Amino acid sequence: MDLEEIRVAVLRIEGTNCEDETVKAFRNLGVYAEAVHLKQFYSDTVREDEQRSLFDYHCLVIPGGFSAGDYVRAGAIFSARIKSVLRRDLEVFIKEGYPVLGICNGFQVLVELGALPGFDEDKPIAEKPEMTLTVNASARFECRPSLLKHENKCAFTNLLDIGEVVMFPVAHAEGRVVFPKEREEEILNTLIENGQIVFRYVDESGNYAGYPWNPNGSVYNIAGICNVKRNVFGLMPHPERVFWGYQHPEMREGYGDGAVVFQSVIEYLRKNF
Numbered sequence: 001m002d003l004e005e006i007r008v009a010v011l012r013i014e015g016t017n018c019e020d021e022t023v024k025a026f027r028n029l030g031v032y033a034e035a036v037h038l039k040q041f042y043s044d045t046v047r048e049d050e051q052r053s054l055f056d057y058h059c060l061v062i063p064g065g066f067s068a069g070d071y072v073r074a075g076a077i078f079s080a081r082i083k084s085v086l087r088r089d090l091e092v093f094i095k096e097g098y099p100v101l102g103i104c105n106g107f108q109v110l111v112e113l114g115a116l117p118g119f120d121e122d123k124p125i126a127e128k129p130e131m132t133l134t135v136n137a138s139a140r141f142e143c144r145p146s147l148l149k150h151e152n153k154c155a156f157t158n159l160l161d162i163g164e165v166v167m168f169p170v171a172h173a174e175g176r177v178v179f180p181k182e183r184e185e186e187i188l189n190t191l192i193e194n195g196q197i198v199f200r201y202v203d204e205s206g207n208y209a210g211y212p213w214n215p216n217g218s219v220y221n222i223a224g225i226c227n228v229k230r231n232v233f234g235l236m237p238h239p240e241r242v243f244w245g246y247q248h249p250e251m252r253e254g255y256g257d258g259a260v261v262f263q264s265v266i267e268y269l270r271k272n273f
């Protein structure tokens, strides 16, 4: 697939708030990207020229924010609305290997949807969630730079070396990865054995440290995971907030650490489609 053919949808509803910078990151790299409201996929109240199909795109991104005001649980309402209007198309989209990214609130949506941890390639969306992202252990909204060690590659991080440490900032209240108590060891070991843990929180020496380096108390310092097919990826930190070097505290020139997520998925699409 050529660069000019690639089309990216950044999904939004009331309360998402990171769609613009996410769209701009893709457009800067030369691909077509647009923010698309969920109702454009199903509602007959939408003008014909604004109606969309998931298969008009090659990559789906669910951005950060406070969708539906984080009522019930962060991501719960957005995921229920996606499940009710897009589930079948999304299952085909994922099965065909198209990449899906969930950033922060988007990660919460993918977990609530049952698309992550995504253990079964034949059932890309599980019947019910197998993990959750719950209230931070500090019981506070945590908002600051976070250091992430790259543990395993996926469609959105192939251009990063294993063991590389990047800085993506976090800004969330419900980012703590937890598994059902009775299955915690089994699920964690499966993620480790499958290489599905993509990023873990570390300190400045690259060690897996506790708070504040792990901002939310996630088990095993998990910051981001992918499905077994490695084309669905969710993470709590925000790569779009360090797409430019000047967004880093040290005000660097050129691209920031987050650009590699966007560059990697473009490379994935050009190689595989």
Ligand SMILES: NC(=O)CC[C@H](N)C(=O)O
Residues within 6 Å of the ligand: 063, 064, 065, 066, 067, 070, 074, 103, 104, 105, 106, 171, 172, 173, 174, 175
């Ligand atoms: N930046 C975000 O996407 C925040 C996600 C969610 N609203 C939370 O606070 O946990």
